[in-house]
Amino acid sequence: MRSKWCRAFPGLPEQVAHARHFIAALLHEQGPVEDAVLVVSELATNAVRHTLSGSAGGWFLVVIGLGDDLVRIEVVDQGGDRVPRLCDSTGQEEGGRGLRMIAACAKDWGVKTWPEGRTVWADLAREGV
Numbered sequence: 152m153r154s155k156w157c158r159a160f161p162g163l164p165e166q167v168a169h170a171r172h173f174i175a176a177l178l179h180e181q182g183p184v185e186d187a188v189l190v191v192s193e194l195a196t197n198a199v200r201h202t203l204s205g206s207a208g209g210w211f212l213v214v215i216g217l218g219d220d221l222v223r224i225e226v227v228d229q230g231g232d233r234v235p236r237l238c239d240s241t242g243q244e245e246g247g248r249g250l251r252m253i254a255a256c257a258k259d260w261g262v263k264t265w266p267e268g269r270t271v272w273a274d275l276a277r278e279g280v
């Protein structure tokens with residue numbers, strides 16, 4: 152990575168918009184802004200909805216790494232009982248689309264587990280930017 156940027160946000164639903172603005176400003180004219188905004192939106196929403204980041208006093212971190220060929224977007228959450236999982240596309244129920252959208256637009260994505268939380272990350276290509 153040529154450079155790395157990081158910001159912490161309170162674990163509140165309205166902070167997801169701030170995370171979008173943060174990444175859009177950083178990638179302005181030098182990255183895949185629309186895809187990055189989508190990815191950070193879904194990951195931050197998941198952190199707030201599905202992990203302890205969304206409980207009182209919780210927080211999540213957005214980390215953006217700029218490489219020559221890719222942008223790595225990471226959202227660090229505070230963990231909990233649930234585990235990120237890709238839902239299959241045959242289900243009729245609402246929800247379960249966020250990680251599938253990320254898998255569709257990212258070169259690669261994954262999950263790192265820490266003692267007190269997780270990082271869900273996605274790499275986007277910078278080609279053509």
Ligand SMILES: Nc1ncnc2c1ncn2[C@@H]1O[C@H](COP(=O)(O)OP(=O)(O)OP(=O)(O)O)[C@@H](O)[C@H]1O
Nearest residue numbers: 197198201202233234235236246247248249250251
């Ligand atoms: N950071 C996370 N930590 C723990 N579990 C997670 C995390 N992100 C997602 N999950 C789990 O993986 C499931 C799938 O996530 P996904 O974002 O695809 O769907 P969703 O959040 O349930 O619905 P949607 O994103 O379509 O509104 C979630 O329902 C949740 O159980």
Ligand SMILES: [Mg+2]
Nearest residue numbers: 193197249250
């Ligand atoms: Mg989701």
